[in-house]
Every structure is written in structure tokens, then in C-alpha cells.
Amino acid sequence: MMKRIIQLIKENKSFLITAHLNLEGDALGSEIAIFLLLKKLRKKATIFNHDKTPSAYAFLPQVNKIKNNLGEKENFDVALVLDCSDSFRTGKVKDYLGRAKTIINIDHHISNTYFGDINWVEPKASSTAEMVYQLCKKLNILDRNIALALYTGIFTDSGNFTYANTTAKVHKIISELMKYNIYPHKVYEKVHSFCKLSDLKFIGRILNNLKVDASGKIVWSLIKKWPKKEYDLTEIIFSILRFLKEAEVFILFKKIAKNKTRVNFRSRSKVDVNRIAKFFGGGGHKRASGTTVEDEIYNVEKKVISFVKRYTNG
Amino acid sequence: MMKRIIQLIKENKSFLITAHLNLEGDALGSEIAIFLLLKKLRKKATIFNHDKTPSAYAFLPQVNKIKNNLGEKENFDVALVLDCSDSFRTGKVKDYLGRAKTIINIDHHISNTYFGDINWVEPKASSTAEMVYQLCKKLNILDRNIALALYTGIFTDSGNFTYANTTAKVHKIISELMKYNIYPHKVYEKVHSFCKLSDLKFIGRILNNLKVDASGKIVWSLIKKWPKKEYDLTEIIFSILRFLKEAEVFILFKKIAKNKTRVNFRSRSKVDVNRIAKFFGGGGHKRASGTTVEDEIYNVEKKVISFVKRYTNG
Structure with missing residues (x-):
């Protein structure tokens, strides 16, 4: 070749x-x-x-x-x-x-x-x-x-x-x-090293508002105002979430417009988040995927978390 | 040898x-x-x-x-x-x-x-x-x-x-x-990956309370209740601060007892924080050092930041 x-x-x-x-x-x-x-x-x-x-x-x-x-x-x-x-x-x-x-x-x-x-x-x-x-x-x-x-x-x-x-x-x-x-x-x-102080403060608020399911395996955050920037903070946030013990799936819900929610998934090892994203019309890799859903952020959160719970327990 | x-x-x-x-x-x-x-x-x-x-x-x-x-x-x-x-x-x-x-x-x-x-x-x-x-x-x-x-x-x-x-x-x-x-x-x-969710929330609050001097080169946080744990969150916090652009010196002030403040320093590259820590009775490496000062946390913050400002500008 x-x-x-x-x-x-x-x-x-x-x-x-x-x-x-x-x-x-x-x-x-x-x-x-x-x-x-x-x-x-x-x-x-x-x-x-x-x-x-x-x-x-x-x-x-x-x-x-x-x-x-x-x-x-x-x-x-x-x-x-x-x-x-x-x-x-x-x-x-x-x-x-x-x-x-x-x-x-x-x-x-x-x-x-x-x-x-x-x-x-x-x-x-x-x-x-x-x-x-x-x-x-x-x-x-x-x-x-x-x-x-x-x-x-x-x-x-x-x-x-x-x-x-x-x-x-x-x-x-x-x-x-x-x-x-x-x-x-x-x-x-x-x-x-491209963050401003305001970015770290923003990440701080995301960390402080993290949610987790009863098993401790699904961790997510909901961001009602995702900043439009020339650079993306997503990878940094996921790299920080990697410090968590026992979590398997990491999810970020971002409101990117009215009735438009971006969802990013990361998996530590076993869970295939590509299949989860596909179910919601997106895709990617086994350990990193994403999708954009035309719905209000809290509705998307409810549907996705419920699906991920069933998917990871099934 | x-x-x-x-x-x-x-x-x-x-x-x-x-x-x-x-x-x-x-x-x-x-x-x-x-x-x-x-x-x-x-x-x-x-x-x-x-x-x-x-x-x-x-x-x-x-x-x-x-x-x-x-x-x-x-x-x-x-x-x-x-x-x-x-x-x-x-x-x-x-x-x-x-x-x-x-x-x-x-x-x-x-x-x-x-x-x-x-x-x-x-x-x-x-x-x-x-x-x-x-x-x-x-x-x-x-x-x-x-x-x-x-x-x-x-x-x-x-x-x-x-x-x-x-x-x-x-x-x-x-x-x-x-x-x-x-x-x-x-x-x-x-x-x-040893953190609990409460650790990340704690780190989130630290990030949200970050302070910076006028030059943007000195970044610090003051933690009035530093948790006693079998593991230490210090390295994780400093690794997150590394995402900041332009900052040269990172400092954490931790109240570890009444009138007892632990100060940890990290330097990105140029500043020799070993010499700064030495001035306050501590020591370490050029890029990582620490000291424990027998004083109330806000006094220590005032003295240390004032010294670091003079040191980095001189």
C-alpha cells in the first residue's frame, strides 16, 4: 500500500x-x-x-x-x-x-x-x-x-x-x-494552555453542578449557556472527569440554541457510546461520540439519561 | 558507580x-x-x-x-x-x-x-x-x-x-x-482516577474562586477548609491550573489548623519557586515547592502574594 x-x-x-x-x-x-x-x-x-x-x-x-x-x-x-x-x-x-x-x-x-x-x-x-x-x-x-x-x-x-x-x-x-x-x-x-481565568471559573461551576446516577457509573452536567469561542473546552472538561473513580460514562448537555441541545459522550472503557449517540441520531467512536438533538435541554437530559441507564444495565 | x-x-x-x-x-x-x-x-x-x-x-x-x-x-x-x-x-x-x-x-x-x-x-x-x-x-x-x-x-x-x-x-x-x-x-x-464526586465539586469551588494579579502571571486560591484524606488533591488542582494561558506561578493557600497555613507553589517554567518557598521557611524544587506558615490564612495570603509580585517583577 x-x-x-x-x-x-x-x-x-x-x-x-x-x-x-x-x-x-x-x-x-x-x-x-x-x-x-x-x-x-x-x-x-x-x-x-x-x-x-x-x-x-x-x-x-x-x-x-x-x-x-x-x-x-x-x-x-x-x-x-x-x-x-x-x-x-x-x-x-x-x-x-x-x-x-x-x-x-x-x-x-x-x-x-x-x-x-x-x-x-x-x-x-x-x-x-x-x-x-x-x-x-x-x-x-x-x-x-x-x-x-x-x-x-x-x-x-x-x-x-x-x-x-x-x-x-x-x-x-x-x-x-x-x-x-x-x-x-x-x-x-x-x-x-489556552484557557482564560473565566474559562476555569466556568469549568469550576460545571464541576460543582455535576450529577451522578445511583450506581455512580453515569456522570453528567447540564450547561445552559455554552460559550461560543474560537476554542472548545469540551476535551478539558472530559479530561478532568477522568479523575473520577468508578464512573464509566461521562456526558455533557449543552444548550447551543433555543430547542437545540448538543450532547457529548465519553466512555472510560467498556461502554460503547457510539451506539448510544447513534440512537439519538449522532455517532463517533466507541469511547467518544456526540449528537445534536432538536429539543429543550431538560427533555434531552431526561431521555438520554434514561436510555443510558437502561443501556449500561442491560 | x-x-x-x-x-x-x-x-x-x-x-x-x-x-x-x-x-x-x-x-x-x-x-x-x-x-x-x-x-x-x-x-x-x-x-x-x-x-x-x-x-x-x-x-x-x-x-x-x-x-x-x-x-x-x-x-x-x-x-x-x-x-x-x-x-x-x-x-x-x-x-x-x-x-x-x-x-x-x-x-x-x-x-x-x-x-x-x-x-x-x-x-x-x-x-x-x-x-x-x-x-x-x-x-x-x-x-x-x-x-x-x-x-x-x-x-x-x-x-x-x-x-x-x-x-x-x-x-x-x-x-x-x-x-x-x-x-x-x-x-x-x-x-x-481516585476522586469522589465530592472531590470534583470541591475542586470546582476552588476553580470558581481563583484569584489573579493584575499581570495575569500569578494565580492563586485560598481554601479555608482543606480536607484531610488518605489521598491528596493538590496535584490534580495544579494540573488543571496548567490549562491557563500566560500564568507563570500557581499558589494554593490551605488552612490546615488554626493559625497554620500550608502554601504550595508551582511554576510553569521561568520562576524559581524553591527560592520563594525558602523565604517563607520551606523549600523544594525550582518548579514545585511548599511551606507551612504559622499564621492565619489571610495574613499569609497577603504577605506571600506581595512577595511573589515583587519577586516576579524584579
Whole structure:
């Protein structure tokens, strides 16, 4: 598979690089690493994303080259779609994909729909950045900037090396990347230290209003005014909830408009929250999923909690 | 240095293993790894600690063998003091140290006082467990239980691989240890998921009451009722404060008795909080320190904040 991809890279001239909506470390790190790799091979490469780059990732190299708009007539030989389970998840970039002669789909999501002409999907990889590392290794192209992008991708998608996808291989790769003068505490600060004092106070109120079911296994909070920001506090809140003993399912109910409630689910290990979100019209992963329900927040809370109780006890 | 230690291990029969007060992952992981190593060499080994083992570490192998009391007449050929900058920090174990023929001091704290007969001190090591790994490697003794103990030691002392002490070497060692079927998410859950719902609500109130100076660089909270528990919430609170942008110094003021205030300091990078704590009769590390002041909490807050302001601006 990698051989075919390398062949296509060598044979073609212009490349469109994109990833999924709601950009995070793995999507951006993988895009930038591939971009730098193509540049080293003297190819024409463009990163084009539906969403703007979150400010937490402004430290990544070449980030100012990322485009959020393209001329309607632009065309590419190859479209490289990274960390993206479905072509619809590229947002407005989708219109450009079909015009490329070849779509290469590189991803580690088990839910990948194999939408590409070439589909390199490795659900056992910690991250798409781990796969891109293999590609760089094969092509013998690696420098400080590529290493920083790949480190950031693997670091964020493995929950700072604490998720189940963190293997011996991941640590081996990271030890290789760190030889290029990567400072882990600095990457940590960049990626995670973006809160204002008012954000922590807001999180404080959420924690203080946490609810739990009788078994102690379902923990949730209801937020009647979810702030619209350029960054999202959801992951931070879930990372704090991880400190709780015995809880299995974590849920946030957010009022995002009148009669519109966003519900985010996280599972510690056993419960498949993808199936719970699906029941309410959403989806995601086994351990992280979400849905948006067109109803008033207290109604949604009642229905969802009742369903989750039955689901986890059944 | 390691050669001499290996020689002493081979020449002697009975070993006392201990570490510092307020046991954490590196102290316990290093003790248990050395204990298992000595057992493999058919030596008589005893782990004896001043403090009880925190329940978060009950998952470590052989943890039920750790003693908190010894007969007054017990003697040992060699005392191995691990992760301990000063022999006084072994608490009541100190009385037994002097009776050993040889004291071996293995530590990575820059503040180590070289109290042993043999002093193997490596301030550049991420953890004492990293040093013990080198010893195991040299002796070619490693198994699943030793790997789990060492993984836990390195993992906790490097802040889940996010502190500045996390080097390429650390990740290389971890990739070696993980080959012994270590599950990182399970270790994470054991070490970090010990909170009750009431703890998170308490932390929520602390976050909601955070104070900050005009520059935004000094952030603190004042807790008038600090709960006495078998576990400590301090690290969790500081890990949450790390999400704040621009803050440099984090301080917690805890009323621990009438006219007795505990002050904990953390620094993001530049400020040396060891010197601040020293000014108030305490001490610690450059980035983590503490002191106990015999005064009413609001007086202590006033004096400390005023000093920190002058210190950080000077």
C-alpha cells in the first residue's frame, strides 16, 4: 500500500492536502508533515481545510500556509485526505476532491468508509501521524519541522500517551522524533494552555453542578449557556472527569440554541457510546461520540439519561 | 558507580529498601523494582517506609509486602535509599539506616545531600525509576512486574511524559518496558482516577474562586477548609491550573489548623519557586515547592502574594 502511495507521489506534480472538520493535532500534524515531505520532493502542495486552524496550533511550522479558500477552478493531480473517515467530513473541500485524478485516503479510524482510490487505513495505528511517520521513514525524509508536526499529532491523539492506543511502537517512534530537539513541555503548553481565568471559573461551576446516577457509573452536567469561542473546552472538561473513580460514562448537555441541545459522550472503557449517540441520531467512536438533538435541554437530559441507564444495565 | 553498587549487591545478603515521606509513583515504583531484582538474586530484602502506601498505588506488584513497622533490633547489611534527597526525609526509617554496614543513595534530585556511603545521583534522569532501569538492564533482570513498577515510576515523575525531564531516552526505555504487556490507560486510571464526586465539586469551588494579579502571571486560591484524606488533591488542582494561558506561578493557600497555613507553589517554567518557598521557611524544587506558615490564612495570603509580585517583577 505504501509502495503504491510513494509511486503516486513520485509520478505526480500537484497535491491537495486536507483533513476533517474540527481540526485537531493529528489532522494538522499529519497535513503539515506531508506538506513538508512533498516540498522536499519539489512537488506543488496545498493544504486546504474547511475550518480555520485553532490558535492552540499556531506554533506548528508552515501553519500560515494553510488555506481556507481556493479559486473555483483550481485542480490537483492527487488529493491526500488525512485522518478523515468519510469524504463528507472534509466540508467544502469535498467539491475539489472529485476533480483530482486520484484520491489517497490515509486514516486510522475504524469507521473509515474507504472513499478513496487508494485507501490506506490502519485502525491499530495510534494516529494518522504515526502512519505518516512510516511514510517519511520509507522515503528517508525527516527534519525538525516534520518531527515537531508528527510528535504533536501522535501526542494529541494518544491523550499524551495515556490512551489504550499508546503502544511500545508509539514510544519508539517518539524517541526517534525527539532526537530532533522536540521539547515536550513546550508542546504541552502550546496545545493545552489556552484557557482564560473565566474559562476555569466556568469549568469550576460545571464541576460543582455535576450529577451522578445511583450506581455512580453515569456522570453528567447540564450547561445552559455554552460559550461560543474560537476554542472548545469540551476535551478539558472530559479530561478532568477522568479523575473520577468508578464512573464509566461521562456526558455533557449543552444548550447551543433555543430547542437545540448538543450532547457529548465519553466512555472510560467498556461502554460503547457510539451506539448510544447513534440512537439519538449522532455517532463517533466507541469511547467518544456526540449528537445534536432538536429539543429543550431538560427533555434531552431526561431521555438520554434514561436510555443510558437502561443501556449500561442491560 | 553502578559497578560498585552491583558489587555491593552481590557481596551482601540482607537489604533494607526505603524512600522519602509522602510516597508517590517514583518512590514506590523504584522500591518495588529493586525489591524484585534482589529477590531474583535470592537476597533478603525488606521495603520499609515511614508512610503508608497511598491506595492509588495498591495495584503495584508486591505492594502488600511493604512494611511500615520493624522490630527495633532488625539489622541489614545494606540500606538502599531511593528517590530521597536527604536521609531525614526517610522519617522514622532513619534510625535503621545508620545500623546498616553501607548506605546506598540512589536519586535524581539536584538538591541531594550525598548522605550515603555510595551516592549515585543523576539530576538529569527523569526519575529514580529511570536509574533503576539502567541497573536492571546491567544485571539483565527484567520481567513484567519490574517493568510495571518502573513504567509507573517514570510515568508519574515525568507528568505522563509532558514535563521537561522527558527525553528521547525516556521514550526509548518506555518502549522497552511496554513490551512486557503494560497497558498505559490502565496505569493511568489506577494512578489518577481516585476522586469522589465530592472531590470534583470541591475542586470546582476552588476553580470558581481563583484569584489573579493584575499581570495575569500569578494565580492563586485560598481554601479555608482543606480536607484531610488518605489521598491528596493538590496535584490534580495544579494540573488543571496548567490549562491557563500566560500564568507563570500557581499558589494554593490551605488552612490546615488554626493559625497554620500550608502554601504550595508551582511554576510553569521561568520562576524559581524553591527560592520563594525558602523565604517563607520551606523549600523544594525550582518548579514545585511548599511551606507551612504559622499564621492565619489571610495574613499569609497577603504577605506571600506581595512577595511573589515583587519577586516576579524584579
